[in-house]
Amino acid sequence: MEPLTEKQQKVLKYIEGRLQENSPPSQREIAEHFGLAQNAVYQLIRYLKKKGYLIDVSSHRGLRLSKAYFDRKKQTEGIPIIGRVAAGEPILAEENIEGYADPKELFGQSKNTFILKVVGDSMVDEGIMDGDYVVVEPTQKIENGQIGVVLLDDEATVKKVYVQRGRIALKSANRAAGYKTRYVRRTDKDIRIIGKVTGCFRKL
DSSP states (O other): OOOOHHHHHHHHHHHHHHTTOOOOOHHEEEHHHHOOOOHHHHHHHHHHTTTTTTOOOTTTTOEEEEEEHHHHHHHTSSEEEEEEEEEEOEEEEOOOOOEEEOOGGOOOTTOEEEEEEEESSTGGTTTTOOEEEEEEESSOOTTTOOOEEEEEEEEEEEEEEEEEEEEEEEEETTTTTTOOOOEETTSOEEEEEEEEEEEEEEOO
């Protein structure tokens, strides 16, 4: 399905909410709700139909959500898998959602929990392998020695985190490889703890 503009998303969400209340909105009601001209609403709805999100049914106030949209929603329920995180040298953690995971299959999740894909082998002694997925609970506070996700400028990495005076130590967990602990001074670059790892899983 084609992506929507911000305005199209807002109109679709409003229509969806009204349909859930079993009260399909008219174009005039949509126009009044958003403070738009009725012609503008007509065009927005036309685009939503063209992009496959809405369909017409032969009845009064006949807007309905399409089957394709329902199917897409089913595929995007759950906790988002966002970008990648390095367990080695940090790599860019892009804000691209690669998929979704069923929260019933996970543990320790909170409302804003998300998932990052791990790249690298520096945390294997903690059971986090290259290609695994870590469940992350957003927080800026973390106890020393906990496994966390740290953002360095625009790059993210998963390590054991130790907050020390004036700096943060990022410690690997791979004795065989002999990775050295990385020390980052807060004044050297933009560093921020973005969450703690509450779980790990892999696709078989």
